[in-house]
Amino acid sequence: MGNEKFKVAIEKLKDVQDPKLFKFESTADIEPLVGTIGQDRALEALQFGTGVETEGYNIYAAGPIGTGKETTVKSFIEKLAKEKDIPQDWVYVYNFKNKDRPKSIPLPPGRAKEFTKDMHELIEGAKNEIPRAFESEEYEKRRTKIINDFQDSRDNAMTEMQEKAAEQGYAVEITTAGIVTIPLIGGKPMKRERFAKLKEADKKRISEKGEKVQNKINELLRSLRQEEKNIKDEVKKLDKEIALFAIGHLLDEIRSNYKEYPKIIDYLNQVDKDIIAHLDDFKGKGKDEAALAGLEMMRRHPSFERYKVNVLVDNTNTKGAPVIFEENPGYYNLFGKIEYRPELGAAVTNFNMVKPGAVHRANGGYLVIRAFDILTNYFSWQALKRTLRRQEIKIENLAEQYQAIPVTTIRPQPVPVDVKVVLLGSPYIYMLLYYLDEDFRKLFKVKADFNTEMKRTEENAEKYAQFVSGRARIKNLKHFAPSAISKIVEYGSWLAGDQQKLSTRFQEIGNVVSESSYWASQNGNENVVASDVENAIEHKTFRSNMIEEKMQDQIKSNTIFIDTEGMKVGQANGLSIISVGDYYFGRPSRVTAKVAMGQKGVVNIEREAKLGGPIYNKGVFILTGYMEGKYGGDKPLAVTASLTFEQEYGGIEGDSASSTELYSILSALSEVPLRQDIAITGSINQNGEVQPIGGVNRKIEGFFKTAKERGLSGNQGVMIPEANIKNLMLKDEVVNAVKEGKFNIYAVKTIDEGIKLLTGKAAGERQEDGSYP
Numbered sequence: 001m002g003n004e005k006f007k008v009a010i011e012k013l014k015d016v017q018d019p020k021l022f023k024f025e026s027t028a029d030i031e032p033l034v035g036t037i038g039q040d041r042a043l044e045a046l047q048f049g050t051g052v053e054t055e056g057y058n059i060y061a062a063g064p065i066g067t068g069k070e071t072t073v074k075s076f077i078e079k080l081a082k083e084k085d086i087p088q089d090w091v092y093v094y095n096f097k098n099k100d101r102p103k104s105i106p107l108p109p110g111r112a113k114e115f116t117k118d119m120h121e122l123i124e125g126a127k128n129e130i131p132r133a134f135e136s137e138e139y140e141k142r143r144t145k146i147i148n149d150f151q152d153s154r155d156n157a158m159t160e161m162q163e164k165a166a167e168q169g170y171a172v173e174i175t176t177a178g179i180v181t182i183p184l185i186g187g188k189p190m191k192r193e194r195f196a197k198l199k200e201a202d203k204k205r206i207s208e209k210g211e212k213v214q215n216k217i218n219e220l221l222r223s224l225r226q227e228e229k230n231i232k233d234e235v236k237k238l239d240k241e242i243a244l245f246a247i248g249h250l251l252d253e254i255r256s257n258y259k260e261y262p263k264i265i266d267y268l269n270q271v272d273k274d275i276i277a278h279l280d281d282f283k284g285k286g287k288d289e290a291a292l293a294g295l296e297m298m299r300r301h302p303s304f305e306r307y308k309v310n311v312l313v314d315n316t317n318t319k320g321a322p323v324i325f326e327e328n329p330g331y332y333n334l335f336g337k338i339e340y341r342p343e344l345g346a347a348v349t350n351f352n353m354v355k356p357g358a359v360h361r362a363n364g365g366y367l368v369i370r371a372f373d374i375l376t377n378y379f380s381w382q383a384l385k386r387t388l389r390r391q392e393i394k395i396e397n398l399a400e401q402y403q404a405i406p407v408t409t410i411r412p413q414p415v416p417v418d419v420k421v422v423l424l425g426s427p428y429i430y431m432l433l434y435y436l437d438e439d440f441r442k443l444f445k446v447k448a449d450f451n452t453e454m455k456r457t458e459e460n461a462e463k464y465a466q467f468v469s470g471r472a473r474i475k476n477l478k479h480f481a482p483s484a485i486s487k488i489v490e491y492g493s494w495l496a497g498d499q500q501k502l503s504t505r506f507q508e509i510g511n512v513v514s515e516s517s518y519w520a521s522q523n524g525n526e527n528v529v530a531s532d533v534e535n536a537i538e539h540k541t542f543r544s545n546m547i548e549e550k551m552q553d554q555i556k557s558n559t560i561f562i563d564t565e566g567m568k569v570g571q572a573n574g575l576s577i578i579s580v581g582d583y584y585f586g587r588p589s590r591v592t593a594k595v596a597m598g599q600k601g602v603v604n605i606e607r608e609a610k611l612g613g614p615i616y617n618k619g620v621f622i623l624t625g626y627m628e629g630k631y632g633g634d635k636p637l638a639v640t641a642s643l644t645f646e647q648e649y650g651g652i653e654g655d656s657a658s659s660t661e662l663y664s665i666l667s668a669l670s671e672v673p674l675r676q677d678i679a680i681t682g683s684i685n686q687n688g689e690v691q692p693i694g695g696v697n698r699k700i701e702g703f704f705k706t707a708k709e710r711g712l713s714g715n716q717g718v719m720i721p722e723a724n725i726k727n728l729m730l731k732d733e734v735v736n737a738v739k740e741g742k743f744n745i746y747a748v749k750t751i752d753e754g755i756k757l758l759t760g761k762a763a764g765e766r767q768e769d770g771s772y773p
Helices: 040-051 070-080 111-134 137-168 194-197 200-255 264-275 281-282 331-336 358-362 371-375 376-392 426-435 458-475 482-496 506-522 528-546 546-556 614-632 659-668 695-709 724-727 734-738 750-760
Strands: 060-062 089-093 103-107 171-177 179-185 312-313 323-326 341-343 346-348 366-370 419-427 446-451 453-457 501-503 571-579 586-595 601-604 638-647 678-680 716-720 744-748
Touching: 040 060, 040 419, 040 446, 060 070, 060 426, 070 323, 070 366, 070 419, 070 546, 089 111, 103 111, 103 264, 111 200, 111 264, 111 281, 111 312, 111 506, 137 200, 171 200, 179 200, 179 323, 200 264, 200 281, 264 281, 281 716, 312 358, 323 695, 331 358, 331 376, 358 366, 358 750, 366 371, 366 446, 371 376, 371 419, 371 426, 458 482, 458 501, 482 501, 482 506, 482 528, 501 659, 506 528, 528 601, 546 571, 546 586, 546 695, 571 659, 571 695, 586 659, 586 695, 614 659, 659 678, 678 750, 695 716, 695 724, 716 750, 724 744, 744 750
Parallel strands: 060 419, 060 446, 323 366, 366 419, 571 678, 601 638, 678 716, 716 744
Antiparallel strands: 089 103, 089 312, 171 179, 341 346, 453 501, 571 586, 586 638
């Protein structure tokens, strides 16, 4: 039929990898892969993003699952972090001026633990030294002298007061109600009865005189009270002197160790004052004797918690900058929390119960988070953006924002933050965030795009071998012979769908490597050979292709109508791709067209039934435009053509069947039958050129299975766009069938070439008068 020129040459059906490229007996003889291959663009973006110190240059690593973005990002950042300076430690301490506002203090790496130890030793030293100092003979002697001097002075003053009152004819009596004056008669106190019998003038004279004496007594008492206050101050001054003598050397030592840190010195000064103000807590007094039985637990015991140091971040063992990969980026896991404990029916907290989050630990380094994980934690995402905008970490519990009644709690001082955040996610999530979240484009200015493919060169093929060598060592697998590596390289091209490309979905490649090692063990091979890899791929397909096999069974049983021989008018075999999640495959579909006189043009039944997607509908509009331009001439086409995919009850999307649909319409119009032993794929443009499509290998393999089930006649085949030849990486079974003349692969550039192949008749050229021969 003169169709030989459309046949694709055997050598173009698959780019076979020559095992001779690999100069080793097995992958045990070569060094494992170091670094990442095929991701130069992403690596450059990571280098740039981590190098820019300007605010907002955080990184979004975008790429499909399995491209190695997570492994690449982690290894790149961990290597980079080793060369960076170790960041500061951070501690929270008690705020003596505002107990509800704990202070955050930075310290050089490793010194937070040291400061905690120093403060512990200081307080323990104070608890030992202060009681000892106050039990000393010298302190007791000085305190007793102060008190005795006061008592002697008070006793002398009282004696002098009584003598002066007696000179005025009054006695001074000390009662529980205070000091009272009593008039004397003959040196004896006057009784009330006698005073009552006196004349009014005498009563008035005695009362006035007594009032003067009482005023002088009150003046003396005021003087004594002031003197008593002075004595108490003097005792306090003595206590302070003794306390400072007892712990002064401890304070001086710790001040000397931290003299370069003003915040620590200020804190130590506050500690000094607080110890002096609470000396009774350190003197170690016994239990309150007045405490009621059974209520001792309610008595306030001395607390030294305020002198503790809460180490928030300790970088003692950190080498370089920290790299934190947060698997569960919940709000508290990222930003820390304030814990509570029950006490007498209430929830209480203090600065020692402030706990850090991943952002604290990553401060001064790098924080890596999966985008989907943090976006499904809404509060985490909002808090992360707020943290990056303000450049500080604020610890607050979420419950406080939603409680009906505000609860008193502590408000730790924010910690300044300097962290580079890397989000790992899909390109789709990146686009959503970029267009819908106005903060995202300001905070994540660097996009590291991970490709799913790379060029197929000898160098990259050898790196494939190094990758296999590394995985074999890490996973304790069998090593691969050169023939097996060749099959892995070919599988990489099949995944990429291109003879000139290799897939960078190393998760998929790694899975086949592991499974090939299993089959080598089952087959008793010392090293993995080509047949083991083929076995692994075959069984991997078998585990996932149940739906495909059921569809092929329906075709075989003629439940789904597909013809693989003969010729029919207005009917052709199209090819489509079906995805079932972890597996997708090609299968044939019957396309039919019916025509009649009319003005409706092409009626797309899928579109009318709302089963066609926008790209599919666009393809139908394009073929309509081609028909009008090609055959309409100077007169409109007076035709109504209905077009459909038979036995398709789900949605249809894509334009790869637009050429199949066009052939069906042209066949129905001309009443020239089409070959049913050829399946067709390819989209068209309005100029009648057949354009490349995706999934060409799976489509060919899908129709091959159908033809094989019906029996290969040697006439069956698939017609593809010529531009897809470079994408051919067919399975060996298909290639061998073509070699044996049992199956055919055709390639065409234009609709007219396709008509010649499908009908055996030339399409013909339009004459000057607009007619066709």
